[in-house]
Amino acid sequence: MKKFKLDSLVRENVKRLKPYSSARDEFKDFDRDMVFLDANENPFENGVNRYPDPHQRSLKSVLAEQKGVQTAQILLGNGSDEVLDLIFRAFCEPHKDNVITLPPTYGMYKVLAETNAVENREVLLWEDFQPVVEHILQRSDDHTKLLFLCSPNNPTGNGFDPEKVEELIIKFNGLVIIDEAYIDFSGKEGWLSRLGEFPNLIITQTLSKAYGMAGVRLGICYASEAIITILKKIKPPYNVNQLTQQRALERVAQPNRVQQEVARILRERDNLIRALGQIPFVQKIYPTDANFVLVRVDKADLRYQQLVSHGVVVRNRSSQPLCDNTLRFTIGTEQENKKLIEVLRTI
Numbered sequence: 001m002k003k004f005k006l007d008s009l010v011r012e013n014v015k016r017l018k019p020y021s022s023a024r025d026e027f028k029d030f031d032r033d034m035v036f037l038d039a040n041e042n043p044f045e046n047g048v049n050r051y052p053d054p055h056q057r058s059l060k061s062v063l064a065e066q067k068g069v070q071t072a073q074i075l076l077g078n079g080s081d082e083v084l085d086l087i088f089r090a091f092c093e094p095h096k097d098n099v100i101t102l103p104p105t106y107g108m109y110k111v112l113a114e115t116n117a118v119e120n121r122e123v124l125l126w127e128d129f130q131p132v133v134e135h136i137l138q139r140s141d142d143h144t145k146l147l148f149l150c151s152p153n154n155p156t157g158n159g160f161d162p163e164k165v166e167e168l169i170i171k172f173n174g175l176v177i178i179d180e181a182y183i184d185f186s187g188k189e190g191w192l193s194r195l196g197e198f199p200n201l202i203i204t205q206t207l208s209k210a211y212g213m214a215g216v217r218l219g220i221c222y223a224s225e226a227i228i229t230i231l232k233k234i235k236p237p238y239n240v241n242q243l244t245q246q247r248a249l250e251r252v253a254q255p256n257r258v259q260q261e262v263a264r265i266l267r268e269r270d271n272l273i274r275a276l277g278q279i280p281f282v283q284k285i286y287p288t289d290a291n292f293v294l295v296r297v298d299k300a301d302l303r304y305q306q307l308v309s310h311g312v313v314v315r316n317r318s319s320q321p322l323c324d325n326t327l328r329f330t331i332g333t334e335q336e337n338k339k340l341i342e343v344l345r346t347i
């Protein structure tokens, strides 16, 4: 195995940085009855008049227990989008470093690369939407800091072959980020249980999909304590607000309810796939490990417009490489899916 030196990947300014120390940073006993006159807050209670815990201790301790990691291996953000942005800002020198992404994939990696003035090297997935290990390794050089693997992948829906992922983690000379936004819909195991084996592995998850909380914005990053410590240096202290911490805590404390909803979505997914097989202009239904299904149709632009005019909005992914004439359908409620099928039958 290659030698891994985290220090050589961190930006110089971040190495030197001392994190901003907020008024509440040193204070650990949030539950004790104290008089807080340290942060210039309005003292009249309304539920949100105090600054939130910058370390989100309660939420992290529940997540740590459920996922079998240490709290020091967790960083929380305002959605995964913020977490991913922090990773760019900690490790990628603008106008100098580069990252590798694997289209067709989640559009945010490219946006974040461009926002941070970091070169985005695109290495297409194979026709089966699996990564091509040799192509990826060939495209990386001394300035390649990050490799983004989205598994299950958006918009294709498939999970990546674990042997290929493992080979990439081992051989890639930088940090490998596995975006597991859809992992709770997949029958296959994610990479969290193997986090301790790989010092260059970062796993991101989110409450936006299976947990049904896209509106509160909570993204989760799991990595070695060393990586998390670096990301914490540049994290805005109050990036996860009080309301989000509360609602997220309530939700993660009820894993059974989340599981029941996931089970219903998966049943609906099977029903939708069966019905799609009967639609004459549906040419291919791609295998999916997520809460959506990618289909190839005869004329995607036409079908998209027809669906909209019947009141159903789906995602046209035709502009993505390898995705000519494809539409992505999110699995909705039973009624919503029925409506989709009904419209597909009439157009």
Ligand SMILES: *Cc1c(COP(=O)(O)O)cnc(C)c1O
Residues within 6 Å of the ligand: 078, 079, 080, 081, 082, 106, 150, 154, 179, 181, 205, 206, 207, 208, 209, 214, 217, 218, 219
């Ligand atoms: C939806 C999605 C996310 C979620 O991002 P949030 O900012 O946490 O809402 C992350 N990654 C992928 C691939 C997604 O499709």
